[in-house]
Amino acid sequence: MFEAEPAVLSARPSSSAPPMSGVRMTEPKGASASSGPPANKELVGLMSAVAEKRSREAFAGLFEHFAPRVKSFIMRAGAAPDVAEELAQETMLMVWRKAASFDASKAAVSTWVFTIARNKRIDRLRRENRPEIDPEDLKLDSETPDPAAAVSALQNRSILETAIKDLTEDQARVIRMAFYEDKSHSAIAEELGLPLGTVKSRIRLALGRLRTMVEQDEV
Amino acid sequence: MTIHHPSEDLLFDYAAGSLPEPVALAVAGHAAHCAGCQRRIREIEDVGGAALETAETAALSAHALDAVMARLDAPAEEPAKPEVTAETRAALPSPLWPYVGGDIGKIRWKRKGKGIETADVPLSCGGYSAHLLRIQPGHSVPVHTHRGTEYTLVLKGAYHDGAEHYAAGDLQVADASLNHQPVADPGEVCLCLAVLDEPLRFTGPVARYLNPFIRL
Numbered sequence: 001m002f003e004a005e006p007a008v009l010s011a012r013p014s015s016s017a018p019p020m021s022g023v024r025m026t027e028p029k030g031a032s033a034s035s036g037p038p039a040n041k042e043l044v045g046l047m048s049a050v051a052e053k054r055s056r057e058a059f060a061g062l063f064e065h066f067a068p069r070v071k072s073f074i075m076r077a078g079a080a081p082d083v084a085e086e087l088a089q090e091t092m093l094m095v096w097r098k099a100a101s102f103d104a105s106k107a108a109v110s111t112w113v114f115t116i117a118r119n120k121r122i123d124r125l126r127r128e129n130r131p132e133i134d135p136e137d138l139k140l141d142s143e144t145p146d147p148a149a150a151v152s153a154l155q156n157r158s159i160l161e162t163a164i165k166d167l168t169e170d171q172a173r174v175i176r177m178a179f180y181e182d183k184s185h186s187a188i189a190e191e192l193g194l195p196l197g198t199v200k201s202r203i204r205l206a207l208g209r210l211r212t213m214v215e216q217d218e219v
Numbered sequence: 220m221t222i223h224h225p226s227e228d229l230l231f232d233y234a235a236g237s238l239p240e241p242v243a244l245a246v247a248g249h250a251a252h253c254a255g256c257q258r259r260i261r262e263i264e265d266v267g268g269a270a271l272e273t274a275e276t277a278a279l280s281a282h283a284l285d286a287v288m289a290r291l292d293a294p295a296e297e298p299a300k301p302e303v304t305a306e307t308r309a310a311l312p313s314p315l316w317p318y319v320g321g322d323i324g325k326i327r328w329k330r331k332g333k334g335i336e337t338a339d340v341p342l343s344c345g346g347y348s349a350h351l352l353r354i355q356p357g358h359s360v361p362v363h364t365h366r367g368t369e370y371t372l373v374l375k376g377a378y379h380d381g382a383e384h385y386a387a388g389d390l391q392v393a394d395a396s397l398n399h400q401p402v403a404d405p406g407e408v409c410l411c412l413a414v415l416d417e418p419l420r421f422t423g424p425v426a427r428y429l430n431p432f433i434r435l
Contacts, residue, residue: 014220047234054432056288057289059288059291060284060288063283063284063287064284066242066271067279067283067284067287068276068277068278068279069271069272069274069276070271071275071276071278071279072274072275072276073271073274075277079330081277084277084281085280085283088279088283089279089283089286089287092287093287093290093291096287096291097295107261107264107265107268108260108265108268110268110269110271110272111261111264111265111267111268111269112268113268114264114267114270114271115264115267117234117271118235118267119236121236122236126344127315127343127344128239128240128242128343128344129343130236130240130243131240131244131247131248131314131315132245132247132313132314133247133250133251133257133312133313133314134313134314134316136308137308137312137313137314137387138308139251139252139254140251140253140254140311141259154262154265154266157268157269157272158390160265160266160269161269161272161273163269164266164269164270164273165273174229175266176268176270178231178232178235178237179235179266179267179270179271180270180274182235182237183237184232184237184238185228185231186234200227200228200376203225203227203228203231205431207231207262207263207266210266211262
């Protein structure tokens with residue numbers, strides 16, 4: 001699943017990939033402008049200050065970084081600015097309340113915030129419940145060798161963020177529609193007037209390409 | 220060890236958040252059993268996190284931070300999760316726990332034929348139906364076809380549909396063209412979650428009185 005297909009991918013030099021249209025991939029603004037975006041490490045530091053010391057100062061740092069991104073993320077799914085603002089605030093409130101359940105060994109901070117914002121979006125914009133796996137669930141296959149098996153190969157945040165900007169326009173568009181616009185495979189196919197199989201393979205190629213870029217960089 | 224996994228696109232749509240609730244329930248129910256699918260979901264969520272990180276921003280109002288800061292010490296308004304009984308934990312994957320109120324013993328089963336019982340799963344979205352199915356050992360669900368896609372997650376026990384064998388954790392996705400007759404393995408009751416995406420004309424009060432397995 002999501003196998004990389006280097007032969008296809010390497011045929012297209014990444015330098016020629018046009019920038020994503022619609023969604024501008026800006027450099028994230030960090031606490032220290034000179035060193036670029038706050039690395040996951042820095043965000044993890046803020047998270048643990050919030051979780052362990054209930055630091056409001058650290059929370060303000062997380063708010064400053066994530067709230068404007070979450071608001072933008074929710075607006076793209078079709079919400080009015082005031083609704084998006086409210087959901088961004090509620091997402092950050094959940095960050096405060098659930099900080100103790102954040103596990104830096106399992107997810108990057110932005111992944112964790114994404115899942116909270118995604119669930120808020122489902123809850124509010126679609127008025128649906130979100131079925132999730134409870135951490136207390138012990139149903140996992142006993143064959144599972146170790147908990148690390150559940151860790152994603154794409155955890156290396158800084159490389160992944162660079163890689164995502166290097167997707168081809170076709171790949172970037174489907175990824176964008178899926179994550180920002182709350183569109184399923186079939187909805188994307190319908191909107192772009194493409195066969196479902198084409199959308200599936202574009203998403204698969206995009207994921208494969210991200211994985212290849214992250215893995216190459218880690219070697 | 221589960222053998223029948225959700226397709227890549229189902230896992231992707233689950234992680235991105237675009238699956239309708241009952242299909243998400245079936246996918247999450249499978250993933251609760253399957254470390255491989257959990258890892259793939261996490262991988263897609265990581266792409267979502269990176270997309271969030273690299274996306275443009277939308278400015279919040281000047282008072283937004285103060286407004287949230289003022290609420291930090293207020294008690295959470297979220298309803299407390301119901302207690303989950305040990306029997307429920309053992310029998311059902313966690314995504315289903317809230318749907319049975321944390322107690323599998325309180326499910327109100329309705330007899331739907333010899334050796335078959337069903338119970339509605341309450342949903343917050345239309346266009347779908349979801350049922351729990353309890354099939355006595357060796358008994359079978361009547362031969363059926365359906366207009367939409369049927370997602371069957373095995374929760375306990377196992378069944379054979381004439382072509383393949385499905386055991387706890389396996390997810391079968393059957394489209395309208397498949398004419399199948401699941402038969403529970405001998406020796407153990409088979410418990411399943413069955414999700415059907417129905418044409419809209421089958422929703423509403425009338426549909427509830429139809430046997431979920433016979434769609435004309």
